[in-house]
Amino acid sequence: MSSDYPITGFYFRLTFPLELGLLDTSFKEVSGMAMEMGIEEIAEGGENRFKHRVPTGAKYQNLVLKRGLTTSVSALSLWCEATLAGGLSSTIIKQTVIVSLMDENSLPIKNWSFVNAWPVKWEFSPLNSMNNEIVIETLELTYDYSLVL
Template structure:
């Protein structure tokens, strides 16, 4: 019999890292502390082709793979941040200089803080940078949301240590 003690990991332990370019040296712990990550949703578009003379069905053929933008949400940062500098370089600029693409890593962490799964987003660049609403009737933390476009995403499972089940 197989091991039946597997439990899906919780969704609240994760980390973000900039893995490429000059910004990676300046990244701080603040840039890894996010409240929410969404948009990891690659999907194959389907092309429907009717069978000539047969009205009972259509063939569904694979098309291109599409995805949403990656959305990163965190408490608003009021100090120096490599991620904020990167966002400002594209979203907050007049595009007088080239947009700097980066490789972003999103890792789901185990209880000891080690990655279980890492998603790698290639050629990522910020397309939207939103500050949450100011609302005097609520007692919420001010948030900022960074929306990032990318070309491809790959998923890498952590290497299982020798002898582990």
């Protein structure tokens, strides 16, 4: 009998190898881990019954990270602020982001690497005096390509 059960997705770790040293951060949610093949439709001359569909290359969604806001200033926050506030007048520092799915012994069982990532959006959940909710920080990253390690 096989013990190869489906993997649960609640225990994961994100690693950002920033210049300040390896940065390991906690997030409550990671989404956008998707890739698809782009397709172009080409009509054949004289044949109107169908169109040829040819691949155009891989397309990736933005990686969306969510976590509770804390009072500490992290290297990750400084990187986001420098990239987004710098606009086009400063160099964008790209990083490799590694998402590791962990087992019950805190060992990685699956890894995804997002190469040349940089922040394109940084937002915070609304502040509402009628709610007693944790403020959620959302970071959206774009990247060149991803690898399953």
